[in-house]
Amino acid sequence: MPARLNKKSTLAQLGEFGFIEWIKKNTTVSGSVIKGIGDDAAVIALTEKKRILLTTDMLLEDVHFTLKMPIGKIGYKAIAVNISDIAAMGGVPKYILVSLGVPARTRARWIFDLYQAMHQTALKFGTCLVGGDTIRSDKTIINIAMMGESQKDKIIFRSGARPQDKIFVTGKLGNSFKSGRHLSFTPRVKESQYLVKYFKPTAMIDVSDGLLGDLGHILQESHVSAILNENKIPRQPSATLENALYDGEDFELLFTLSALDSQRLRKIKTPFSFYPIGEIIKGTGQIFLRNEKGVLRNYCPKSYTHF
Ligand SMILES: [Mg+2]
The missing domain is CATH 3.30.1330.10 (PurM-like, N-terminal domain)
Structure with a gap:
């Protein structure tokens, strides 16, 4: 139990992510587990090459x-x-x-x-x-x-983003609840398969908690920071910048590519939409937003939490 908690502490005080941290520290896994808690899915080695x-x-x-x-x-x-x-x-x-x-x-x-x-x-x-x-x-x-x-x-973890990588998202963000899209979105399986076939994404996550929240997970696992270009973030009709940054359940893919792969993706014709929205920089999980004038603001990667 973390030091600031006592016997009477509640889950609300511990928080969802505090609870996940507790599980990570208090459980062990067998040798065939490549990744346990801490990504979009657990990864188990079935054979030498199959996961x-x-x-x-x-x-x-x-x-x-x-x-x-x-x-x-x-x-x-x-x-x-x-x-x-x-x-x-x-x-x-x-x-x-x-x-x-x-x-x-x-x-x-x-x-x-x-x-x-x-x-x-x-x-x-x-x-x-x-x-x-x-x-x-x-x-x-x-x-x-x-x-x-x-x-x-072909597996892509949250932990592989490196400084100078570019950040992309597969679709427009914001207003998912208001528009009812959270009940009818298309999971981006085709985009994902296309990316792993022709490129080597360095990190990937689906936007369920909100753009800043989920980017925050990539930054935390990769030990880097990021700059997002405010006017490059694709928004759903009538979504404000705040909606695009914080609303959850868009279920678009958020991923990073090396500068070289990024150039290649931007040059070729693809059957999908991949929007470049920023870049990875050195740092410790901070997110900066760059406006049209080039001014940087520091943003907090807060996201939806269940408790
Ligand atoms: Mg996810």
Whole structure:
């Protein structure tokens, strides 16, 4: 337990990231674990060259969705957020376990429709549902665990960004909740596969907590800082700069490329949108925003936290 906490301390005081730090310090992993906690997915060595990726995500009624939302969209989102995490590692999503907590009064039709939506979404992205668990609970909980795969040399961690690398994002940011896009976004699997096939991204993450928050994770894991060009950050219609910087759940990929790879990407025609938004500099996790006049402001990489 960290020094500033005592026996009566709550999770709210510890914080989500404090809790994750505690788990990291108090657990050990076996030799085949390449990456445990601290990235978009865990990475396990299956053979000399083959890697398995594991990720999981939980959605809770009235926190992440309400029963009034269209059931198809809830099912879609539950699967798509996990696919996005596999894409953020440069991996190919493969198999899905679905665990549900539901009140006994839940209509069977609702569950069937939820499964149909998840099944269709899984198929759409080349994956399939292979098992899970169902329990009774006071509120509806949907937990998805996903397995993906990758070749050893194609995996992209958060920790590889180096000074002079350029920073890119795969799409426009901001207003995801207001516009309802958080329920219908396309996880960037194709973009990710294109990048790992033709380039060598040095770090990658999906934007779930907000641009500054998720860039903060890359900077922290890579031990570097960053400058973002304010007017280069692509924004969704009617999104302000603040929306683009802080809103969560855009599920675009945020990645870094060496200066050489970056030049190559900007020169060739690609079937996708890759927006250059800044560069990595030496430092300790700070983010600076450069306006049109070249003035730099120091920004705080705050992001959504669950407690
Ligand atoms: Mg992620």
